[in-house]
Amino acid sequence: xxxxxxxxxxxxxxxxxxxxxxxxxxxxxxxxxxxxxxxxxxxxxxxxxxxxxxxxxxxxxxxxxxxxxxxxxxxxxxxxxxxxxxxxxxxxxxxxxxxxxxxxxxxxxxxxxxxxxxxxxxxxxxxxxxxxxxxxxxxxxxxxxxxxxxxxxxxxxxxxxxxxxxxxxxxxxxxxxxxxxxxxxxxxxxxxxxxxxxxxxxxxxxxxxxxxxxxxxxxxxxxxxxxxxxxxxxxxxxxxxxxxxxxxxxxxxxxxxxxxxxxxxxxxxxxxxxxxxxxxxxxxxxxxxxxxxxxxxxxxxxxxxxxxxxxxxxxxxxxxxxxxxxxxxxx
Amino acid sequence: xxxxxxxxxxxxxxxxxxxxxxxxxxxxxxxxxxxxxxxxxxxxxxxxxxxxxxxxxxxxxxxxxxxxxxxxxxxxxxxxxxxxxxxxxxxxxxxxxxxxxxxxxxxxxxxxxxxxxxxxxxxxxxxxxxxxxxxxxxxxxxxxxxxxxxxxxxxxxxxxxxxxxxxxxxxxxxxxxxxxxxxxxxxxxxxxxxxxxxxxxxxxxxxxxxxxxxxxxxxxxxxxxxxxxxxxxxxxxxxxxxxxxxxxxxxxxxxxxxxxxxxxxxxxxxxxxxxxxxxxxxxxxxxxxxxxxxxxxxxxxxxxxxxxxxxxxxxxxxxxxxxxxxxxxxxxxxxxxxxxxxxxxxxxxxxxxxxxxxxxxxxxxxxxxxxxxxxxxxxxxxxxxxxxxxxxxxxxxxxxxxxxxxxxxxxxxxxxxxxxxxxxxxxxxxxxxxxxxxxxxxxxxxxxxxxxxxxxxxxxxxxxxxxxxxxxxxxxxxxxxxxxxxxxxxxxxxxxxxxxxxxxxxxxxxxxx
Numbered sequence: 001x002x003x004x005x006x007x008x009x010x011x012x013x014x015x016x017x018x019x020x021x022x023x024x025x026x027x028x029x030x031x032x033x034x035x036x037x038x039x040x041x042x043x044x045x046x047x048x049x050x051x052x053x054x055x056x057x058x059x060x061x062x063x064x065x066x067x068x069x070x071x072x073x074x075x076x077x078x079x080x081x082x083x084x085x086x087x088x089x090x091x092x093x094x095x096x097x098x099x100x101x102x103x104x105x106x107x108x109x110x111x112x113x114x115x116x117x118x119x120x121x122x123x124x125x126x127x128x129x130x131x132x133x134x135x136x137x138x139x140x141x142x143x144x145x146x147x148x149x150x151x152x153x154x155x156x157x158x159x160x161x162x163x164x165x166x167x168x169x170x171x172x173x174x175x176x177x178x179x180x181x182x183x184x185x186x187x188x189x190x191x192x193x194x195x196x197x198x199x200x201x202x203x204x205x206x207x208x209x210x211x212x213x214x215x216x217x218x219x220x221x222x223x224x225x226x227x228x229x230x231x232x233x234x235x236x237x238x239x240x241x242x243x244x245x246x247x248x249x250x251x252x253x254x255x256x257x258x259x260x261x262x263x264x265x266x267x268x269x270x271x272x273x274x275x276x277x278x279x280x281x282x283x284x285x286x287x288x289x290x291x292x293x294x295x296x297x298x299x300x301x302x303x304x305x306x307x308x309x310x311x312x313x314x315x316x317x318x319x320x321x322x323x324x325x326x327x328x329x330x331x
Numbered sequence: 332x333x334x335x336x337x338x339x340x341x342x343x344x345x346x347x348x349x350x351x352x353x354x355x356x357x358x359x360x361x362x363x364x365x366x367x368x369x370x371x372x373x374x375x376x377x378x379x380x381x382x383x384x385x386x387x388x389x390x391x392x393x394x395x396x397x398x399x400x401x402x403x404x405x406x407x408x409x410x411x412x413x414x415x416x417x418x419x420x421x422x423x424x425x426x427x428x429x430x431x432x433x434x435x436x437x438x439x440x441x442x443x444x445x446x447x448x449x450x451x452x453x454x455x456x457x458x459x460x461x462x463x464x465x466x467x468x469x470x471x472x473x474x475x476x477x478x479x480x481x482x483x484x485x486x487x488x489x490x491x492x493x494x495x496x497x498x499x500x501x502x503x504x505x506x507x508x509x510x511x512x513x514x515x516x517x518x519x520x521x522x523x524x525x526x527x528x529x530x531x532x533x534x535x536x537x538x539x540x541x542x543x544x545x546x547x548x549x550x551x552x553x554x555x556x557x558x559x560x561x562x563x564x565x566x567x568x569x570x571x572x573x574x575x576x577x578x579x580x581x582x583x584x585x586x587x588x589x590x591x592x593x594x595x596x597x598x599x600x601x602x603x604x605x606x607x608x609x610x611x612x613x614x615x616x617x618x619x620x621x622x623x624x625x626x627x628x629x630x631x632x633x634x635x636x637x638x639x640x641x642x643x644x645x646x647x648x649x650x651x652x653x654x655x656x657x658x659x660x661x662x663x664x665x666x667x668x669x670x671x672x673x674x675x676x677x678x679x680x681x682x683x684x685x686x687x688x689x690x691x692x693x694x695x696x697x698x699x700x701x702x703x704x705x706x707x708x709x710x711x712x713x714x715x716x717x718x719x720x721x722x723x724x725x726x727x728x729x730x731x732x733x734x735x736x737x738x739x740x741x742x743x744x745x746x747x748x749x750x751x752x753x754x755x756x757x758x759x760x761x762x763x764x765x766x767x768x769x770x771x772x773x774x775x776x777x778x779x780x781x782x783x784x785x786x787x788x789x790x791x792x793x794x795x796x797x798x799x800x801x802x803x804x805x806x807x808x809x810x811x812x813x814x815x816x817x818x819x820x821x822x823x824x825x826x827x828x829x830x831x832x833x834x835x836x837x838x839x840x841x842x843x844x
Contacts, residue, residue: 196699198691198695201700204680205677205688208677212676212688215634215656217659219655275680
């Protein structure tokens with residue numbers, strides 16, 4: 001029997017280092033990102049300009065921040081469609097506080113973040129304790145939260161926010177905009193936590209096999225709820241930064257962000273079935289999507305092509321994964 | 332009985348699964364108008380045989396004759412069309428649909444434009460219901476019926492397909508006594524209509540109440556068949572367990588230490604009631620019983636997986652109230668579920684990652700994972716248990732069942748439990764690894780662990796245990812010291828045959844070791 005097992009394993013490794021490297025999702029996505037970047041450098045002289053690159057990175061900061069929360073959530077078998085609405089609500093609450101209640105900028109930020117935590121907590125409780133499917137729970141939450149945004153801003157948004165608040169989105173530190181630094185901090189922390197911290201590591205087990213996780217002494221409900229709270233908080237953080245950047249709390253902020261972020265994470269190797277994914281992979285997914293948008297713009301291609309290309313990339317990466325998986329498990 | 336009475340004849344059926352010869356050369360016949368009981372221990376091959384009759388499995392050798400004609404089934408559908416209907420233990424009804432829709436599933440009568448003729452379907456169902464004298468309507472939603480009535484619907488569904496041979500697999504397992512009595516009345520009625528009924532059951536009382544003949548399987552072989560009226564329970568039990576015992580030489584007497592676990596008046600109806608036992612360091616106590624006797628439920632309640640149990644649980648003399656597996660682990664318990672693939676292991680993760688799951692606290696003392704600690708414990712326990720794998724990065728899915736079980740044991744031993752509960756430790760495992768695991772359990776007991784094994788495998792229970800606790804229908808019905816145990820005594824207790832005086836005395840003193 002032992003020979004049997006080892007023979008099978010040798011078969012697996014005989015594919016060589018190259019094959020094993022390609023089994024690392026991050027690396028293959030990284031190579032695709034490089035390829036796309038090389039292509040754009042060749043096709044458009046503006047691509048490598050400092051202005052274009054900083055605009056590109058600043059643009060993806062918001063999705064990058066949310067992708068960290070979404071990665072953790074997907075790993076634990078969760079899912080959140082309400083992050084776009086939460087993003088808008090956090091901005092609206094901060095704007096409401098600043099203009100209607102006259103609170104200071106730091107207080108407005110805290111209010112916005114708390115709002116995100118509350119939305120996340122509600123999602124978490126509905127999913128983990130009541131047992132509603134995450135798709136339905138967060139879809140419902142999306143509509144509720146978006147409705148609250150409209151109520152809070154009387155449907156028009158809240159313009160002319162004070163500079164003390166806008167500096168968060170517009171200010172620079174070491175010649176880069178603050179959202180970029182915050183995104184980097186969130187991504188690096190997220191990557192380290194997911195790899196090394198006991199708390200975040202639990203998500204892999206919860207998403208991998210919930211019943212086994214429970215029997216292994218992991219408090220499954222608590223893991224799920226805290227992941228939704230984290231997601232809500234990060235969506236709110238993105239919302240505050242975006243609102244600051246525009247100087248306006250917009251009612252339409254974050255439309256379509258939910259599926260875009262989920263797509264980026266899935267491209268980066270996270271599984272909707274749970275148990276798999278990494279922050280680095282998800283960030284690469286966000287970068288790849290941003291590159292494609294940017295490239296289509298630079299090349300002057302009709303904007304309507306953008307969504308088609310993104311859809312194709314999503315389906316193709318997941319299909320490639322499914323095919324390699326199938327060939328890997330057939331015996 | 333005349334030859335033409337034989338309706339179903341099974342000749343020389345064999346069936347092998349990887350690692351197991353489930354059936355070898357089994358021949359059997361069932362006559363018109365009889366109820367033939369099919370009995371055997373867990374794993375004797377009953378289930379495989381009825382899956383073959385149903386057309387769900389194809390035999391490796393042998394043939395099936397129905398009314399003198401050889402038949403081959405490629406699917407359960409073909410089996411049903413030929414007239415053999417099997418009612419499996421798990422009901423196949425759709426709870427949201429009506430009785431009539433369930434009875435006519437997939438073969439509803441069609442009306443003029445090819446739509447389902449609701450009225451004709453309800454009328455036909457009503458006729459069948461009248462025949463059975465049951466009081467629900469064709470339009471009743473199945474999910475609203477009692478378990479007993481659902482079982483009736485399942486049988487009516489089989490009859491609606493003009494079944495000649497009706498196979499019932501443990502039909503009373505979820506029925507109350509009254510419901511079972513009603514079922515028996517209906518079966519007797521069907522017998523007079525010339526059906527051949529094959530009745531598979533663990534419960535000997537039922538078999539003596541309902542059957543005309545009893546056929547016994549053991550280890551995949553046909554042992555014999557005898558008229559029920561001319562047999563007694565002890566004869567049947569010895570036919571069931573008649574195998575030669577393997578030597579117990581491996582067992583070294585453990586020195587029994589302090590009482591680690593004491594359970595009193597432990598109840599969680601209807602799963603188990605008034606269970607009381609104690610478990611000492613250095614001892615292996617095996618819970619034996621037929622499937623569904625409530626053994627796993629006791630373990631799950633101890634671990635805080637199922638809530639709502641009443642009674643007292645003491646660990647090292649201290650009363651505990653465990654409501655979560657985490658708390659159970661802190662109290663020194665470890666539980667290895669019988670369903671290791673769904674409840675225990677992460678098949679798509681590596682050996683190391685599987686070790687991490689129950690050992691998160693140990694590997695991450697300050698909240699940060701220390702890979703070297705994980706590496707150390709994984710290496711230590713996979714080596715100690717001789718897990719055969721080329722690498723600790725191997726995914727569990729690629730290991731054999733035996734090696735998976737060793738990883739499972741290893742990761743839980745790494746949590747440092749004082750009380751180890753192992754549910755069906757060798758289910759689905761090859762013979763070689765089985766013996767290794769038995770040796771290991773003995774070794775662990777010698778090292779001072781208190782071990783509670785749950786097993787449906789009688790030879791295993793005899794081989795590894797110091798004491799055997801027998802459960803039946805949710806109650807502990809006896810404790811037998813391994814030294815006094817024979818397969819016959821244990822099986823008689825488990826199946827509810829009048830207990831021998833020696834075992835009754837053992838129960839009276841509360842099973843104190």
